[in-house]
Amino acid sequence: MNRDRALIIIGGHEDKEGDKVILREVARRIGGGKLVVCTTATEKPEQSFEEYERIFRGLGLKHVWHLNINSREEGKDEKQYRILECATGVFFTGGDQLAITSQMGDTPCFQLIQQVYQDGGVIAGTSAGAAVMCETMMISGNGQQTHRLDEAIKLAPGLGFIQGVVIDQHFAERGRVGRLLGVVAQNPKNIGLGIDENTAIVVEQDRSFYVLGDGAVTVIDCRDVSESNIADTDLNKTLAVCDVKFHLLSAGYSFDLNERRPKRLSREVARQKLPQAKAKGVGEEEQ
Numbered sequence: 527m528n529r530d531r532a533l534i535i536i537g538g539h540e541d542k543e544g545d546k547v548i549l550r551e552v553a554r555r556i557g558g559g560k561l562v563v564c565t566t567a568t569e570k571p572e573q574s575f576e577e578y579e580r581i582f583r584g585l586g587l588k589h590v591w592h593l594n595i596n597s598r599e600e601g602k603d604e605k606q607y608r609i610l611e612c613a614t615g616v617f618f619t620g621g622d623q624l625a626i627t628s629q630m631g632d633t634p635c636f637q638l639i640q641q642v643y644q645d646g647g648v649i650a651g652t653s654a655g656a657a658v659m660c661e662t663m664m665i666s667g668n669g670q671q672t673h674r675l676d677e678a679i680k681l682a683p684g685l686g687f688i689q690g691v692v693i694d695q696h697f698a699e700r701g702r703v704g705r706l707l708g709v710v711a712q713n714p715k716n717i718g719l720g721i722d723e724n725t726a727i728v729v730e731q732d733r734s735f736y737v738l739g740d741g742a743v744t745v746i747d748c749r750d751v752s753e754s755n756i757a758d759t760d761l762n763k764t765l766a767v768c769d770v771k772f773h774l775l776s777a778g779y780s781f782d783l784n785e786r787r788p789k790r791l792s793r794e795v796a797r798q799k800l801p802q803a804k805a806k807g808v809g810e811e812e813q
Contacts, residue, residue: 618655
């Protein structure tokens with residue numbers, strides 16, 4: 527396992543015109559390497575690629591390639607997976623996460639993307655491209671109200687780059703705390719990560735992440751729940767769950783997924799990882 531590899535998981539609507547803090551971090555990690563922008567999720571692949579190509583080239587990347595797979599046959603096409611040869615990073619755009627998994631899952635193209643990550647590359651995704659990162663992904667569910675037991679939250683297998691978490695995007699903006707809590711209450715083995723727009727988590731060494739961007743990441747941990755009605759046979763009820771642990775993390779904070787504990791970055795680490803840290807004085811010395 528290469529310790530330098532990273533996942534950059536973005537809650538959607540990342541800044542594309544201002545400081546571009548999140549996309550700048552993607553570009554920084556790619557450096558002189560090759561970035562492949564995968565537009566399989568979107569209905570406007572050419573338009574989406576042209577926008578990201580303009581941004582990433584403006585951030586200094588010289589090698590930006592386009593991958594758009596519309597069928598499983600294309601995922602097996604040598605012309606398609608040649609695009610991924612020598613790639614050091616892959617960026618999944620937003621759209622429909624099921625389009626990504628259904629067209630690319632277990633194809634030669636996806637196997638090459640896995641190899642990029644195994645070899646120390648960067649896998650990034652925004653919105654739908656963020657949802658697919660985990661082993662189990664959400665594909666629908668009411669996020670505007672408290673979860674009810676008779677409401678179906680549809681789940682599907684994701685790409686599995688990160689284990690033991692369920693990711694929800696556009697989190698605060700679309701009021702999705704109810705549906706994420708409903709999913710995590712069903713299986714407290716998983717930690718819920720709700721990522722706001724223009725916010726990302728950067729996952730390093732597989733099991734810890736730090737927050738980047740303007741918004742927050744909501745962490746929902748149901749491991750120590752003392753009481754829940756999630757398994758009641760009477761479905762005409764609103765979800766009840768007791769002793770849930772919530773963390774709200776912004777830039778300057780990290781989270782250990784093994785220990786299930788947040789931590790504030792030291793000043794030195796914050797200066798290294800966060801472009802805005804110098805200006806805003808983010809971070810305190812570690813105790």
